[in-house]
Amino acid sequence: AQSVTQLGSHVSVSEGALVLLRCNYSSSVPPYLFWYVQYPNQGLQLLLKYTSAATLVKGINGFEAEFKKSETSFHLTKPSAHMSDAAEYFCAVTSYGGSQGNLIFGKGTKLSVKP
Amino acid sequence: ETGVTQSPTHLIKTRGQQVTLRCSSQSGHNTVSWYQQALGQGPQFIFQYYREEENGRGNFPPRFSGLQFPNYSSELNVNALELDDSALYLCASSARTDYEQYFGPGTRLTVT
Numbered sequence: 001a002q003s004v005t006q007l008g009s010h011v012s013v014s015e016g017a018l019v020l021l022r023c024n025y026s027s028s029v030p031p032y033l034f035w036y037v038q039y040p041n042q043g044l045q046l047l048l049k050y051t052s053a054a055t056l057v058k059g060i061n062g063f064e065a066e067f068k069k070s071e072t073s074f075h076l077t078k079p080s081a082h083m084s085d086a087a088e089y090f091c092a093v094t095s096y097g098g099s100q101g102n103l104i105f106g107k108g109t110k111l112s113v114k115p
Numbered sequence: 116e117t118g119v120t121q122s123p124t125h126l127i128k129t130r131g132q133q134v135t136l137r138c139s140s141q142s143g144h145n146t147v148s149w150y151q152q153a154l155g156q157g158p159q160f161i162f163q164y165y166r167e168e169e170n171g172r173g174n175f176p177p178r179f180s181g182l183q184f185p186n187y188s189s190e191l192n193v194n195a196l197e198l199d200d201s202a203l204y205l206c207a208s209s210a211r212t213d214y215e216q217y218f219g220p221g222t223r224l225t226v227t
Contacts, residue, residue: 042221043221044218103160107155107157
């Protein structure tokens with residue numbers, strides 16, 4: 001079975017500060033990992049994905065994440081927060097090669113950015 | 116390129132009623148997945164449709180059912196609505212060999 005744990009339901013940073021959102025996964029098979037962002041009253045937008053190629057993945061809006069197999073982690077970072085980054089962020093896992101590409105999501109981390 | 120669209124955007128139903136939600140997949144995508152997102156939670160997988168057949172199901176009762184049409188659009192039907200069915204229902208489409216799922220804006224269902 002696969003699962004995702006997002007540490008911290010709410011993270012607050014100042015504008016210009018480093019953003020670090022934590023995600024740990026559990027998977028008995030090689031995982032595919034994703035970060036999605038959700039703005040209020042909207043659907044999910046893909047930020048980036050890890051699909052067994054490079055372990056450091058760059059995404060949209062200046063975000064990146066590093067896959068660390070030894071730590072079963074896939075933390076999301078951004079060097080400098082912008083007010084427009086305020087949203088909810090979800091980490092998700094699925095497995096390659098399965099017949100079903102259903103995503104298993106964490107509970108989400110709400111990011112607040114202070115001016 | 117048209118993205119994933121869902122209708123309606125909001126819906127209010129009474130307990131015991133039935134509801135149908137609709138989803139149009141992104142151009143070129145033949146797989147549609149449905150998710151339920153309760154308030155303050157991450158999305159939970161309901162089921163997936165591939166080429167008009169159910170291709171996997173999450174931990175949801177049979178009163179949650181679906182259809183996929185030849186144009187790859189899809190419907191989610193929920194019978195005998197319960198208060199706990201109140202949630203944002205998200206549809207996502209993907210190409211069969213690509214696990215990147217593209218989400219629609221969702222339908223907010225309120226059951227009173």
